[in-house]
Amino acid sequence: MRIIEMIYDEYKKAISNKEEEKSISDIEFKVTKDEINKILDMAEKTESKKIEVKEEIEVGNVYEYFDENLPIIFTILEKENDIYIALVLTLYWELASDRALIVNFDHPLSKKFAVLPIALNLDKDFIKNETVYVGKLKKEDIQILQKFYNGEREELPPNKRGLSYPEGENYIQEKFLKDEIKRTFKLQAFVKTPEFWEEDAIIELPPERLVEQPLAAGEEKTVYRGENFILFYNKEKKEIELKPFDDLVEKSIAIKVFNEEFGFRNLPAEVKLKIPEDYKGGINIDYIGKNIELKEIRL
Numbered sequence: 001m002r003i004i005e006m007i008y009d010e011y012k013k014a015i016s017n018k019e020e021e022k023s024i025s026d027i028e029f030k031v032t033k034d035e036i037n038k039i040l041d042m043a044e045k046t047e048s049k050k051i052e053v054k055e056e057i058e059v060g061n062v063y064e065y066f067d068e069n070l071p072i073i074f075t076i077l078e079k080e081n082d083i084y085i086a087l088v089l090t091l092y093w094e095l096a097s098d099r100a101l102i103v104n105f106d107h108p109l110s111k112k113f114a115v116l117p118i119a120l121n122l123d124k125d126f127i128k129n130e131t132v133y134v135g136k137l138k139k140e141d142i143q144i145l146q147k148f149y150n151g152e153r154e155e156l157p158p159n160k161r162g163l164s165y166p167e168g169e170n171y172i173q174e175k176f177l178k179d180e181i182k183r184t185f186k187l188q189a190f191v192k193t194p195e196f197w198e199e200d201a202i203i204e205l206p207p208e209r210l211v212e213q214p215l216a217a218g219e220e221k222t223v224y225r226g227e228n229f230i231l232f233y234n235k236e237k238k239e240i241e242l243k244p245f246d247d248l249v250e251k252s253i254a255i256k257v258f259n260e261e262f263g264f265r266n267l268p269a270e271v272k273l274k275i276p277e278d279y280k281g282g283i284n285i286d287y288i289g290k291n292i293e294l295k296e297i298r299l
Contacts, residue, residue: 004094004163008172011092014070015183057084057124060142062105063131065187072184073113074120075137077145084127087145088118088184096162097173099247101148103141103160107134114162115145118180119250120187121266177246178269201264201271205240205288207279209258213287224289231273231292233285240273240285244294256293263297 057076063086065072074086093102096114105113115137137145144160147153155161165171224231228248232241244253244267253267275283 004172007092007094008176011095011176012179015179016069057127058136059146060137060139061133062089062135062137063127064134065131067183070183071109072187073107073134074122074184074187075115075145077119077149082123084122084124086120086122088116088120088180089113090116090180092176093162095172095176097177097246098156098161098164100162101141101145101156101160102162103137105135105137115141116177116180117247117249118177118184119266120184122187126187174246177249181249181269201268202274203255203257203262203271204274204276206258206260207276209291210275210279210281210283213281213284221285224285226289226292226294228294229292231285231289233283235283238275238277240275240283240288242271242273242292243269244271248294248296252297254295254297256295258291 057079059076059078062073062075065074073089073091075089077085077087079085089103089105090096091107091110091113093100093110093112093114096102096116099117100114102112102114104111107113141160144153144156148156163173165173222233222235224233228245230243232243234241242255248267249269250266253264255262255264255267255271257273273288
């Protein structure tokens with residue numbers, strides 16, 4: 001087994017294993033009565049003080065949310081109105097793709113992390129009340145992330161990014177990213193405007209455009225590769241699965257299908273293109289794919 005596969009197995013165990021709960025009766029206390037009395041006496045003389053953390057939410061700040069098995073760590077990328085855009089960090093940096101920035105960050109779990117292309121939309125109250133501030137990324141890394149996500153640079157530095165892999169293939173990096181999207185999606189519930197999220201994203205193809213499509217040459221194709229997406233045609237279900245490339249997932253994206261646009265605040269990893277029930281003709285997936293466009297927008 002390759003090292004990367006072993007690391008992925010360890011990651012899967014980390015997010016699935018639960019520690020066995022122990023009752024108080026299972027714990028063996030070895031504290032004497034005199035020691036207990038001393039502790040109680042000190043407690044009475046000590047005045048408890050409430051410590052208030054006044055950390056401002058700034059770009060580059062890193063926060064930790066205590067999840068059930070493995071904490072969710074994220075850094076602030078930017079602020080839009082009342083919503084903070086954050087990127088997920090993972091200590092399993094060896095599993096990251098070349099769309100992830102590898103950073104050195106001092107944390108009890110690891111000294112090295114990968115900043116994944118997973119965007120979280122969070123509000124101020126959630127960050128202040130539900131998470132813990134654990135530090136800040138280096139200024140150099142913050143600038144790289146901002147330029148990369150603002151489109152000012154096409155690639156991350158070769159010496160500071162994860163491994164590349166063929167797009168559309170079921171590689172470890174792709175499986176890991178999908179696992180992290182599912183694991184961290186729960187935080188999206190704290191967004192003030194969840195109505196933008198289309199959990200079961202379905203777009204029905206216009207029958208009039210399907211009627212005028214040219215016939216497919218020979219047997220119907222089932223796969224089409226676009227500029228930043230892939231189509232998979234499922235003949236039995238009469239639907240087409242649109243899978244955007246990883247760098248578009250969780251971003252604000254408009255999908256243009258035959259001149260009609262559908263906006264997504266957080267683009268899911270899969271969008272279904274439904275073929276109308278009453279349509280009985282064949283499907284030319286190349287024709288449909290050439291009439292689809294995905295572009296980043298600001299909603």
